[in-house]
Amino acid sequence: MKLSALHQSYLNRRNNIFRGQAVDPSADGAMKSPAAVFWLALHGLCCLVSLILGFRFSRLVFFLLFSTSATTNLYTVPLQQVAEEASGGSVLHFSSTPAVNQELPVNKTAPRVVVGRHGIRIRPWPHPNPVEVMKAHRIIERVQREQRAQFGVKNPRNLIAVTPTYVRTFQTLHLTGVMHSLMLVPYDLVWIVVEAGGASNETASLIAKSGLTTIHTGVKERMPSLWADRHRFEAKMRLHALKIVRDRKLDGIVMFMDDSNMHSMELFDEIQNVKWVGALSVGILVHSTNVGESSLSDVQKEADNPVIPVQGPACNSSNILVGWHTFNPLPLKEKSANHIDDWGMVLPRKLEWAGFVLNSRLLWKDFSDKPEWMKDLILFDEVDDVESPLLLLKDASIVEPLGSCGRQVMLWWLRVEARTDSKFPPGWVINPPLEITVPSKRTPWPDIPTEHLTVDNSIGAQEQIGVVKRPAKAKGSRSKRSSRSRRKHEARTVETQVSEKQTKQN
Amino acid sequence: MKMLTNIWRLILFGFLCTVFPSMEPMRTGAIKLHRTQPTERISGSAGDVLDDDPVGRLKVFVYELPSKYNKKILQKDQRCLTHMFAAEIFMHRFLLSSAVRTLNPEEADWFYTPVYTTCDLTPNGLPLPFKSPRMMRSAIQLISSNWPYWNRSEGADHFFLVPHDFGACFHYQEEKAIERGILPLLQRATLVQTFGQRNHVCLKEGSITIPPYAPPQKMQAHLIDEKTPRSIFVYFRGLFYDVGNDPEGGYYARGARAAVWENFKDNPLFDVSTKHPTTYYEDMQRAIFCLCPLGWAPWSPRLVEAVIFGCIPVIIADDIVLPFADAIPWEEIGVFVDEKDVPNLDTILTSIPVEVILRKQRLLANPSMKQAMLFPQPAQPGDAFHQVLNGLARKLPHDRSMVYLKPGQKILNWTAGPIGDLKPW
DSSP states (O other), rough: OOHHHHHHHHHHHHHHHHHHHHHHHHHHHHHHOOOHHHHHHHHHHHHHHHHHHSSSSHHHHHHHHHOOOSSSSSSOOOTTTOOOOOOBBBBBOOOOOHHHHHHHHHOOOOOOOOOSSOOOOOOOOOOHHHHHHHHHHHHHHHHHHHHHHSSSSOOOOOOOEEEEEEOOOHHHHHHHHHHHHHHOOOEEEEEEEEEEEEEHHHHHHHHHHSSSSSEEEEEESSEEEEEEHHHHHHHHHHHHHHHHHHHHHHOOOEEOOOOTTTEEEHHHHHHTOOOOOOOOOOEEEEOOOTTTSSSSHHHHHHHHSSOOOOEEEETTTTSEEEEEEEOOHHHHHHHGGBBBBOOOOOOOOOOGGEEEEEGGGGGOOOOOOOTTTBOOOOSSSSSSSOSSSSGGSSOOOGEEEEHHTTTTTEEOOOOOOOOOTTOOGGOOOOSSSSOOOOOOOOOTTTTOGGGGGGGGGGHHHHHHHHHHHHHHHHHTTHHHHHOOOSSSHHHHHHHHHHHHHHHHHO | HHHHHHHHHHHHHHHHHHSSSSOSSSOOOOOETTTTTTEOOOBTBBSSSGGGOOOBBOOOEEOOOOGGHHHHHHHHOOGGGTTTTHHHHHHHHHHHTTBBBBBBBGGGGGEEEETTTTTTOOSSSSSSSSHHHHHHHHHHHHHHHHHHHHHHHTTTEEEEEESSTTTGGOOOOHHHHHHSSSSSSGGTSEEEOOOBTOTTTTOTTTTOOOOOOOOHHHHHTTOOOOTTTEEEOOOEESSSSOOTTTTSSSSEEEEGHHHHHHHHOOOOTTTESSSOOTTHHHTTTTTTEEEOOOOOSSSOOOHHHHHTTTTTEEOOOOOOOOOTTTTTHHHHHEEEOOOOGGHHHHHHTTTHHHHHHHHHHHHHHHHHHHHHHHHOOOOOOHHHHHHHHHHHHOOOOOOOOHHHTHHHTTOOOOTTEEEESSSOO
């Protein structure tokens, strides 16, 4: 608390009132009896001692004399005392109960609440009790559930999430993200996982960890390695899933959750607003690894106006759908990736499936209220490429824009894959445990196709050159050198060998 | 035949008894959907008192005092319009343009004296009450000499707004306030004050307790989405020790605030500190319980803020009388904790059943509850101004034998009180 001079004077005014009160009893007492004189003398002695010692020791004396340890109050000072104290200028005095009572008119009952100094009650173990903390958390959970029921979505419908996937290094990474997002969704949902190359045990064990209702199916063909083909194949896998929805007559809202996309929780609340077909804005994350390649002016432009492209519905000022924001791939075509493990960016198609949601009843075969603008799924059995769900509609204007007409971006599209030849332990379990720890710097990846080495990675190239150089120096002890394990004496022998070699060379 | 009719009577009686249960005095009605959220109706002791309309039930005459009692004081310091004692100024403005105002004093039920006694501020904004008794006395002398209505009843049909710490005792320090007592000239008048504590000198029978002023626009501006989950269990921001006046504690708040700090400072459920966050209002909306402990006086604007933001108030002030206590069932809305039970606050709060907590939140969500705590400009139906008028209307009709004096009868002692008060202002 900062005290300005004026504030200090105000406080001093308050404190002076205290002092005035304290002085009077002692002054009166002096006139009255020798006992009072004795108290006055004691008071003077106390003043002197406090001046010397510098703190209110008389309060401490009273505390030590009169406080009882039997009570739980650590700082209790009895109310009946009138302790006078003058050190530092401010005086605090205790009022006793009888004095207060005299102020009151006779017919009022004595107040239960007393003015004056009270003890600060502290319990013997002033720390949180874990049982109570858990109780409080349950209360909080219940309150939040009630809040969701009141302000969240009323009558939530089931969700049907369609995810195309296949076994590769980053599958666990991507699928775990989608899985955890789905586990947080507060509505009932069915997760349809369509796998390229047939339903595998790896994927099955991964999705079983979620505890969600899943339908795991496989498509016999393997995932192609060109991105363009891969987009087409994913669309095929999604149609396969939609057929499952149709055949099993699943009820709910169908959404397309690609395994490498990122979804926010608000997305799942917003989707509940859809009636038949809804469209959302999708943020497109094209990761640009080759920033150094682009010209300086481009980089500056990007730095000034870093806007990520967004695909989705476009509305006019009265919030009616008038068109679509799509992704224009032309300016980035040269830098884009073709193969799955290319170093360029992966570009999306004009309108991604992920940005659309459907009411599953549109897919049912004999649904009486089916709108006439919905085409039948059978028509697409032999179609090669269904670019977006809009092709399933005869009339694209009935699409409902979601997320305040596309202004909110609640999901992001990204495609990131590891190299095709990257190896990962099956099930990401290292078994048997590794005995040799090899620093990654010293192991060149075998069979690097040279066209993937660009000028940018000059550091990497130097590293490789360095690596190539070193073995010439200490070729014999290379294997031993690399085993920098716990055996110290071996390390020491290694070093002595190296030093020997060095001395030899020198 | 007779037996049959008797049996039918019994069956009908039994049917009626089960279908219509006995009525209790304080019963909250069925859940009524208000906007999108289920709330519960708050029934006071006489039904839905909060929604009563005072217009037509009483007439108030506003005395025309010279501007030195009101306008000039306000001109000297505009901060009086925003601090927590601003109710006296806004009540004056409201009454001037209200439908209950009458320009004919003969037909008035109540008389209002607009004197701003809580507007003499220090540079830090704290009101100094030292001149207030003289100011009030001077105003009463004026109205008693210029109009006959004061002497007719010696103030029994007059009401005054005294929103200071201890009301009409006109002192910020409790012992001094108790010593002074209520200003003798006001002993027959109705006092509208923020202070309320049972069996206390400064609260007299028949007073109307009002909430302290909290700026409505400022609070409205900080409202957040109702969907935001309430994740703080207990929230409090404010002093625990008043370092300037009571460094060791024990005096300030009767040691209750210090006890809260010492017991719960490292409890993860309690978000308590002395810091001044800019997100104070937003944080209250994310909390389930908000502590409203006493300070130097038992009342504080925290209660108003807690009600507006839907946070259940935990009132730690023994014997406190809360605003509009006859119209609002505070026991059902807030949690009352005795000062001696503060060390067990966590046990008390976690052992409240969840259904009770949800019910309290529904009661707090009732818009008439929130409206009754505010002093909006311009006045709206159901706000604190109207609740004051309702309270005054409930005291009507005046008991003629008590209110009006017989000719020649004098009750008030014009020379009572400390000598300093008798000096003219």
